[in-house]
Amino acid sequence: MTAISFKTYNVPTTFVYALIPAAVALNVVGSFINHTLKLPMFLDMIGTAVVAITIGPWWGVLAGIMTNTTLGFLTGPISLPFAACNAIGALVWGYGVRWGFGKTFTRFFLLSLLVALAVTLMAVPIYVFVFGGATGHFSDVMTASLLGMGQRLGVAVFSSNIIVSLADKIISSFIALAVIEALPPALTAHLDIVKAPKLQLVLWIALATVLSVGIAIFVTTAG
């Protein structure tokens, strides 16, 4: 199967009206879990990934922006400027899969890393210019430690954010892959994407990532 063009794929409105609210709700639930358990992640882009991969990057942008607007009214206005990050993530996920980054397990993993990098590059200016480096998120601890070690604000924010973002986007990508598997075949038949790996493998990757983040946090805070 050749890579599909985003310009030639038209999606039935029935699926758009059902999938986008579901994606926003999925993001809200993920964000709530993250907020409640105080995890060193975000988990607010799983639905965005599902929409961007399934029906197109620009629909993913819409889902991402709607998510952050909703969260802005519920958890505080901090999430409003970060709508840009959600949108950039949707574009990279959507176009990445359409350019063949979803064909194999390795490529899809690489795509997750690319999304993490793109989102971090978008997030750093927001952290630095809008919030002055801190938003009350868990990663602020790492930023403060790096600042204490003499790093510049931009470097400290980038370093702490990329660690958290890598863990978050890898987990989000593979959860999204599992969700896509559960969607009706009519919605996913056009996709040239790897089948969801066995849940056990996903769990091992998630565990390894969480452990890596834990070690990184321990090392930076101890330093």
Next chain:
Amino acid sequence: MQIVLTIISVIVIIISFLYMRKAAASGAAENSKTVGFVDAVGWGIMSLGVIMLFMPWAAGALEKLTWVKGDQFGILMSGSYVIGVLVFISGLALALTSGQEDGE
């Protein structure tokens, strides 16, 4: 409030998935109107506009947070800048594909 919203979100997810499965199985989805890339960009720009409408309120609320270093104007200006970047990208995507119809 958050727990109520989360419960509502879970219900929305379940209903949406069941609806999609039913629509796919019955063939209703195939008979419905289709939308393409240009519609998506249009809706995306509109949602960015909605965020812009709320940015003055957000800047005022953010200024009151103790850990935010910055005044209301700085927050508003920076927020407008990052959203402006996305509007630019969206406009560029539309301009590059002008004259091409969806489904061709």
